[in-house]
Amino acid sequence: MYYKKREILITSALPYANGPLHIGNILEHIQCDIWSRFHNLNGSLCIKVCGDDSHGTPIMLHANKIGVSPKNLIKKIYKEHLLDLAKFDIYYDNYYRTHSIENKVFICKVFKKLFRNNLIKKNVINQLFDTIENIFLPDRYIIGTCPKCFSENQYSDNCSICGACYDSLNVINPISVLSKEVPIKKKTIHYFFCLDKFYKILKFWHECKLHESVINKLKEWFIVGLKKWDISRDSPYFGFKIPNEDSKYFYVWMDAPIGYISIFNNLCMKNSNFIFSKYWKIKTNIELYHFIGKDIMYFHTLFWPSILHGINFKMPNNIFIHGFLIINNKKMSKSKGTFLTAAKFSKYLNSEYLRYYYASKLNNVLDDIDLNINDFVNKVNSDIIGKFVNILSRIIKFINTYFDNKLSKNILNFNKKIIVDFINQKYIINEYYENRQYCFVLKHIMFLCDKINFYINNQKPWILIKDNENFAFVQEICTTVINIFKILTFYIKPILPKISNNIELILNIYPLNYKNYAFLLLDHKINPYVHLVERLDENMIKNIMNI
Known part of the structure; x- marks a missing residue:
């Protein structure tokens, strides 16, 4: 099985372009990198692509805070992310961004095709409106209590604690980030993707492809019934405008997954060995997998495969989902000294040590990974x-x-x-x-x-x-x-x-792979030994993390 040449396209979830990568972000990239290296070392062609998720309200907020334009911010973050990944020996066949001409072209094509196929509808809805600032409030401009688990200080599109996705109108005790006032409800026109039309195909795809633990987590969505998904946002918003609209933009979770397609297309434009249509057509032997965290499981297991099916593209062979990273059995926190950037870790410690430790904890289930210092x-x-x-x-x-x-x-x-x-x-x-x-x-x-x-x-x-x-x-x-x-x-x-x-x-040997690893070295001259690794000291790590 494993020596049969396979063609595989894999992705990691796109890191968000509003700050440096931390060691929690690196977890997923390491998991994906190990899998791609394994397949390539064993004779398959495993293409690995990723890029920065470069749109949305948090980028606007951060850019305004530091006094730069969103475009200049994402350019700076893009370079930092590439450096961070390289320090952990993570190199993609193409690392790009969603704020690109390619992605704009693709999201407009996808939108128009879904619209023609009667899979996108326009509806008049109520949205939260800040009367002081005189604007509709995008998701990240609203803070409130999660309507599912009742965690406080959550954004209005999804909960960082329980992972639930919900409408901003359902947030309990909403407050505008801009004015610190309670917003009002006001009517506006939004575009909705008809997720409810994909009930049967999603159920079938889940049962055939996904791990049992993932299927169990998704059952609640089918019990309450799949609902139409709001794919638009009102101005102000950093992203791509919806065709023929002046003040409405694609929601970041509409254009981010399409980034997988545009990033691979960008690779095809640079390397003629890869034929775009060969990878994304419905009937292909090429395998497609996505590595993601469980916090974005719903977007990738419900919305994304439905969009692909709606435009007659190949649906993923599987979605590989990992748990959250916790440190000493606690959520990462700057105030508690359990937050560590990838750059700081690699500055003081051998990055291979973290690759090894994560691998020693990673399995194919949704359990959280505890980075216990001892x-x-x-x-x-x-x-x-x-x-x-x-x-x-x-x-x-x-x-x-x-x-x-x-x-x-x-x-x-x-x-x-x-x-x-x-x-x-x-x-x-x-x-x-x-x-x-x-x-x-x-x-x-x-x-x-x-x-x-x-x-x-x-x-x-x-x-x-x-x-x-x-x-x-x-x-x-x-x-x-x-x-x-x-x-x-x-x-x-x-x-x-x-x-x-x-x-x-x-x-004194050629790089090891499945063809040469079993060859006997006899009458062979090796080189003098050089020191390979240094022992770790617990106090040094605690000092780095300020624990």
């Missing part, structure tokens, strides 16, 4: 350093010191059988990777590390080397271990790409 330090020091890297550091010194960096020409069949056993572990590990059960990937790799460390302890090369007659045997033991370590490096490479690349340099 556990983080222990996993890095125990697993990466104490188990994995330790295999190479304790063995390579014999090859470097006694055998002029040269591996033995042959090894006994007994040791070959041990190596073959490690090679055959790919079936278990690949299954875990495919199902995004990275925590089980690492548990199994650490189990294999324990096995080879046990082998080293039994062989005791540090004792054998004291007798010149054992030199050839010691060289064979070390050659066996280094060949097994090479295999383990291939298995862990999607999670620790930079450390794996440095290991490849030490072993």
Whole structure:
């Protein structure tokens, strides 16, 4: 299954362009990056695209606050996001933005096609209006209490606590962000997408594609009945105007998912190897997956597949949804010292450590991921350093010191059988990777590390080397271990790409992939060992996070 060449297009949810990425944002990009690296290392073509979500009220608010235009703000944030991602070894085949000519063209095409297909309607509705500022209030200009879970200080389009989406008129005790006054209700004309017409197709798609835990979370929407979705906003708003309208704009959650299409189209314009229509037509063997957080699950599992079906585009093969990041069992908070930007983390700590820790927690369910500082330090020091890297550091010194960096020409069949056993572990590990059960990937790799460390302890090369007659045997033991370590490096490479690349340099081998990871290194010259990683100190992390 896993060596069959597959063509896959995957996306991460678009980071919002009103501030720097924090380590919670990075979680999703790491999850997506690991999956794409796994597939590419195993012979598939996995294209990964993403970009900045560059429209909406929060951008307007932040731009006004710092005294710049929204366009200049999103340009600045775009550059910062690229740098932040690169520090965690995350590179997309195309990283773009929704505020682009391509996205404007596509959203207008989508709108017109849906309108022609009788899937968009105009309705007169009541909206909250600020009589002091004399404007209709967009979602993020209204603060109130969530009508679902009753959490206070929530925006009027969705709740950051329970994830519920709702109409601004349903917010309890609404207050205008601008005037701090209670807004009134006033009539206006809005455009609505007829989500209710997709009940049967969504139910079928959910049951065929989505994880059971996701289906269970979505049941409430079908119980109360799917309703028409407001896809327009009144001025002032930073975004694209609706065709033939002067003061109405597309809601950010209408143009943001369409950004997946326009960002990929931008890649096709730059690289003729990719044919746009081949990826998005309904009948295609190319797979499409989206990686998102559970806070935007409803947009991606209800509205987005319905829009794609409404314009005769391919619906996703699946939506991969992860839980929230919490730190020491608490929600990230600047005031409580549990908020950390990606830039600050990577400035003081090895970013690969966070890749490893997130992977050790990630599964294919909706559970939240707790970044526990004590556990983080222990996993890095125990697993990466104490188990994995330790295999190479304790063995390579014999090859470097006694055998002029040269591996033995042959090894006994007994040791070959041990190596073959490690090679055959790919079936278990690949299954875990495919199902995004990275925590089980690492548990199994650490189990294999324990096995080879046990082998080293039994062989005791540090004792054998004291007798010149054992030199050839010691060289064979070390050659066996280094060949097994090479295999383990291939298995862990999607999670620790930079450390794996440095290991490849030490072993003097080409970049590992599914074609060469099992080749035996015999009569092969390696390079002197260089230090790969540093141990973590808990107090240093606490100082960085001001805990």
